[in-house]
Amino acid sequence: MLTQSTATPTVASHAAVEEVTHLRERSLRQKMLTSQSFWVTVAVLAIIIVMTLYQPAAFASADNFFNITRNFAFIGIMALGMTAVILTGGIDLSVGSIMGLVGVVCGLLLQAGHHWALAIGAALLAGAAAGAANGVLIAYVGLPSFVVTLGMLSIARSLAIVLSQNKIIYQLGPYGDAFDAIGGGDMLGVANPVWLLVVMALVFGYVFNFTAWGRYLFAIGGNENASRLTGVPVKRIKLEAYVVSGVTAAIASVMIVGWQGSAINALGTGYELRVIASTVIGGASLIGGEGGAFGAVMGAALIEVIRNSLLMAGVDSNWQGTFVGLFIVLAVLLQRIRQRPAE
Amino acid sequence: MALLELDGIAKHFGAIEALKGVDMRLEGGEVVGLMGDNGAGKSTLVKIIAGNFPPSEGEIRMGGAVKNFHKPVDARAEGIEVVYQDLALCNNLTAAANVFLGRELKRRLGPFRILDYPAMYARAAELFKELKSETRPRDLVKQMSGGQRQAVAIARTRLTDARIVLMDEPTAAISVRQVAEVLDLIRRLKDQGIAVVLISHRMPDVFAVSDRVVVMRRGAKVADKPIARTSPEEVTGLITGAIRTA
Ligand SMILES: Nc1ncnc2c1ncn2[C@@H]1O[C@H](COP(=O)(O)OP(=O)(O)OP(=O)(O)O)[C@@H](O)[C@H]1O
Numbered sequence: 001m002l003t004q005s006t007a008t009p010t011v012a013s014h015a016a017v018e019e020v021t022h023l024r025e026r027s028l029r030q031k032m033l034t035s036q037s038f039w040v041t042v043a044v045l046a047i048i049i050v051m052t053l054y055q056p057a058a059f060a061s062a063d064n065f066f067n068i069t070r071n072f073a074f075i076g077i078m079a080l081g082m083t084a085v086i087l088t089g090g091i092d093l094s095v096g097s098i099m100g101l102v103g104v105v106c107g108l109l110l111q112a113g114h115h116w117a118l119a120i121g122a123a124l125l126a127g128a129a130a131g132a133a134n135g136v137l138i139a140y141v142g143l144p145s146f147v148v149t150l151g152m153l154s155i156a157r158s159l160a161i162v163l164s165q166n167k168i169i170y171q172l173g174p175y176g177d178a179f180d181a182i183g184g185g186d187m188l189g190v191a192n193p194v195w196l197l198v199v200m201a202l203v204f205g206y207v208f209n210f211t212a213w214g215r216y217l218f219a220i221g222g223n224e225n226a227s228r229l230t231g232v233p234v235k236r237i238k239l240e241a242y243v244v245s246g247v248t249a250a251i252a253s254v255m256i257v258g259w260q261g262s263a264i265n266a267l268g269t270g271y272e273l274r275v276i277a278s279t280v281i282g283g284a285s286l287i288g289g290e291g292g293a294f295g296a297v298m299g300a301a302l303i304e305v306i307r308n309s310l311l312m313a314g315v316d317s318n319w320q321g322t323f324v325g326l327f328i329v330l331a332v333l334l335q336r337i338r339q340r341p342a343e
Numbered sequence: 344m345a346l347l348e349l350d351g352i353a354k355h356f357g358a359i360e361a362l363k364g365v366d367m368r369l370e371g372g373e374v375v376g377l378m379g380d381n382g383a384g385k386s387t388l389v390k391i392i393a394g395n396f397p398p399s400e401g402e403i404r405m406g407g408a409v410k411n412f413h414k415p416v417d418a419r420a421e422g423i424e425v426v427y428q429d430l431a432l433c434n435n436l437t438a439a440a441n442v443f444l445g446r447e448l449k450r451r452l453g454p455f456r457i458l459d460y461p462a463m464y465a466r467a468a469e470l471f472k473e474l475k476s477e478t479r480p481r482d483l484v485k486q487m488s489g490g491q492r493q494a495v496a497i498a499r500t501r502l503t504d505a506r507i508v509l510m511d512e513p514t515a516a517i518s519v520r521q522v523a524e525v526l527d528l529i530r531r532l533k534d535q536g537i538a539v540v541l542i543s544h545r546m547p548d549v550f551a552v553s554d555r556v557v558v559m560r561r562g563a564k565v566a567d568k569p570i571a572r573t574s575p576e577e578v579t580g581l582i583t584g585a586i587r588t589a
């Protein structure tokens with residue numbers, strides 16, 4: 001039999017490595033300071049404070065608060081669903097088009113005199129169906145999410161145009177007023193979409209952090225193969241993530257059609273980029289495995305607060321895209337810096 | 344009837360013949376050292392037993408009954424636990440989350456079933472202590488040393504009462520002290536009647552704990568002998584091909 005001595009030299013070096021990488025448990029404070037959503041919140045608050053001092057009358061008014069929050073609520077709602085997809089390491093480029101398709105479906109049903117509940121049911125179903133089509137192709141057929149959802153972006157938009165016969169749907173029928181009240185109404189001085197965003201953010205936060213389903217989203221994004229080997233139902237979870245994303249796009253669409261009181265097939269054009277930007281600015285990693293509900297909402301808030309501030313400051317609002325773009329790059333840069341092991 | 348029987352297992356990856364007609368028996372409480380050169384097919388054999396992919400030919404039987412594992416969970420349901428060579432860990436999750444991945448502990452909260460963080464942290468801490476590892480349950484795996492990562496992968500196999508534990512190079516990256524712990528663990532598993540397959544390139548480890556050694560070469564089994572009737576020299580010869588069969 002061999003003695004242990006032959007093996008010792010190779011192993012000794014490993015023992016040293018372990019002592020060098022001396023790691024402490026992460027404290028809550030450390031966690032907060034290294035979380036991107038925390039810094040985004042700080043940025044939002046900073047802009048609000050500066051703008052309040054600079055333009056107390058216009059910026060810090062109840063009206064403006066109402067508008068800002070309502071404006072980012074739609075994007076925020078979609079960003080929650082997008083977070084589920086991005087956590088798995090995928091992407092959903094089709095949310096803006098799904099929004100348009102769902103809006104037209106809602107509009108047509110209401111126009112034909114159907115009950116608002118039926119319109120909403122059909123809307124959610126349409127969103128789920130589009131998401132499921134994405135999910136099946138990505139999870140079960142194994143196509144890249146970028147390509148599949150790019151296809152859906154084109155298909156859903158074209159369906160919206162065909163179904164609406166390229167007309168704006170103004171007449172929302174006998175249940176139109178009730179439908180409009182849902183998306184366009186407000187409670188306690190806060191717009192309904194904002195209430196909905198708050199509720200949904202809490203639900204998503206709970207799901208991401210306290211359910212096995214949420215944990216699996218992170219696991220798949222972290223190491224898909226390891227997830228499969230340890231018994232995570234990878235394909236099913238991925239499919240469900242795209243369905244969730246489709247449904248949140250549908251919910252946002254229902255709210256926005258109600259608010260605007262009409263359905264146009266161009267609804268949501270370009271929203272996918274704002275939604276993705278929100279999640280990334282809020283700390284989601286496009287490689288997957290990182291992100292959260294709170295970050296997604298704060299990312300959406302930051303974009304809207306910047307847009308609003310530029311308007312208030314008298315800057316041409318077309319600069320918004322430049323700022324949003326800079327923030328996306330900055331967000332990714334921040335992620336890089338945070339991921340570099342601290343020396 | 345053997346706990347596990349492999350009968351003529353072959354595996355082709357396109358033109359590559361990773362395994363050719365491998366037969367093997369495993370009894371409860373038996374430790375088998377599986378050795379072979381790089382690319383000999385050891386990991387492939389483990390992955391077939393663990394249900395990662397089906398064999399191209401051959402049959403797996405447990406207690407005489409033919410088993411067709413379609414997914415890793417199927418094998419796990421039969422009490423087969425694995426430490427994968429690449430460890431199969433999610434870097435973005437904590438040690439405890441990795442240990443419990445796929446079988447999280449939950450508790451009731453009103454109408455909901457939520458993840459039971461305290462219970463999982465406590466159980467993971469227990470398992471790491473049992474392994475005498477410095478791993479902390481709340482640490483992210485991406486910040487861990489190789490040895491700590493290996494402890495996480497090993498801890499995973501201790502969650503339920505396994506019947507067979509397959510270890511693909513569990514000692515490759517760990518310290519002398521921890522190698523001793525892992526070998527100790529293997530002996531304890533054996534005492535509990537659990538069968539262990541230990542893949543290792545470290546001859547002393549294999550000879551220290553195994554009842555039998557199986558040597559593979561280029562996808563075929565070239566030796567299968569009780570440890571008492573072979574020697575490191577012979578096994579080395581078998582691995583390199585200097586000795587054809589034994
Ligand atoms: N998924 C795969 N696709 C194609 N070929 C593979 C695959 N997995 C393994 N092989 C091939 O099968 C052969 C056996 O590989 P295997 O990983 O089983 O070797 P091993 O004995 O575990 O080697 P090592 O000691 O390096 O871990 C190798 O030639 C390898 O290239």
Ligand SMILES: [Mg+2]
Pocket residue numbers: 385386387428511
């Ligand atoms: Mg191997």
